Amino acid sequence: MKALVIGGDGYCGWATALHLSNKGYDVAILDNLARRHWDDKLGVNTLTPIASIQKRINRWYELTGKKIELFVGDITNYDFLIKAFRKFEPESIVHFGEQRSAPYSMIDREHAVFTQVNNVVGTLNILYAMKEEFPDSHLVKLGTMGEYGTPNIDIEEGYIEIEHNGRKDILPYPKQPGSFYHLSKVHDSHNIHFACKIWGIRATDLNQGVVYGVLTEETGMDELLINRLDYDGVFGTALNRFCIQAAIGHPLTVYGKGGQTRAFLDIRDTVRCMELAIANPAEAGQFRVFNQFTELFSIKDLATMVQKAGATLGLKVEINNLENPRVELEDHYFNAKNTKLLDLGLQPHYLSDSLLDSLLNFANKYKGRVDMEQILPKVSWRR
Ligand SMILES: O=c1ccn([C@@H]2O[C@H](COP(=O)(O)OP(=O)(O)O[C@H]3O[C@H](CS(=O)(=O)O)[C@@H](O)[C@H](O)[C@H]3O)[C@@H](O)[C@H]2O)c(=O)[nH]1
Secondary structure (H helix, E strand, O other), X not given: OEEEEXXXXXXXXXXXXXXXXXXXXXXXXXXXXXXXXXXXXXXXXXXXXXXXXXXXXXXXXXXXXXXXXXXXXXXOOHHHHHHHHHHHOOOEEEEOOOOOOHHHHOOOHHHHHHHHHHHHHHHHHHHHHHHHHOOOOEEEEEEEHHHOOOOOOOEOOOEEEEEEOOEEEEEEOOOOOOOHHHHHHHHHHHHHHHHHHHHXXXXXXXEXXXXXXXXXXXXXXXXXXXXXXXXXXOOOOHHHHHHHHHHHOOOEEEEOOOEOEEEEEEHHHHHHHHHHHHHOOOOOOOEEEEEEOOEEEEHHHHHHHHHHHHHHOOOOOOEEEEOOOOOOOOEOOOOEOOHHHHHOOOOOOOOOHHHHHHHXXXXXXXXXXXXXXXXXXXXXXXX
């Protein structure tokens, strides 16, 4: 089966492209390489030295004999997009190709507008390309658990049965996202849902939690295949940041009280979830939603776990409760369902001491590349 991985040069996209290729899918990567450009503009860099996309793909071919075709361009340009689709003829379209950082979207008006135009228009173009020429293909789209926010009731997988004034219906779960980035994913979900309804196309929205880890079976095969690992205040995410902070002796940056609970998963489970979604496509006209995570943790619990894991490696790790740069609840109910991917066969890699050890050791190996100026958060939700 042919799988086009849009955003295949990014953190989740690169790992997924290699995993699908390894599993026998005919894979192409489509990417505008913007993720590298945003780092350059912000003056930040991944902890790990990543090779160019061309070198990565060549190395993969040398090691495995598997070819990955490359399309470099922007999906907000419809002409480019449809030409790439015609050339590759995808059966599955895996869409990671969006601006995915909440802090980036909150820098100022320009970054908020860019994030929403880039994400919403790109996805809309994909929907039109599917409708016009690839009506049987399956869109597997990265959504986010952050679409739901932190409601005081259980979070279902995409839909909730509601009884109101004596009548019942199954409706899209209410959305209360916490950044202009998270909002862009909500807008995407609505557009995709509508497109499925009117044109009968098939789509799966994967509401993914915060991803941690760096190695997968494939990206660990060779130094040239190494994945990116962000630690800066804009693109770095909670657990990855904490491990790198621990390795360099920086106090862990817990925002506010740290009672924020989020959904998490290991990057090895991300790639497996993508494979499961592709192998079991949605029906024609179906807009399917899976919650893609394996465990729930509060930020302060994660910090404590990293502190303990650090101690076993002889690191003295301090925890610092910073004034929260975001507007979010720091103490709240959070209980989300995640049975659909488990039902399809996902066998989770739960967060363990050995994973924390390996992340800490990994961070230690590359700690010479860390720019200390990029650790503290600089983007405020209130400004
Ligand atoms: O140094 C830090 C970094 C984050 N946080 C807190 O950790 C939580 C998660 O923040 P994050 O930066 O790890 O993740 P987030 O901004 O939510 O975004 C990430 O995780 C999302 C899934 S979710 O969080 O919405 O479930 C994805 O959609 C995004 O693409 C990805 O960048 C927030 O409460 C944040 O305040 C800290 O306390 N300290």
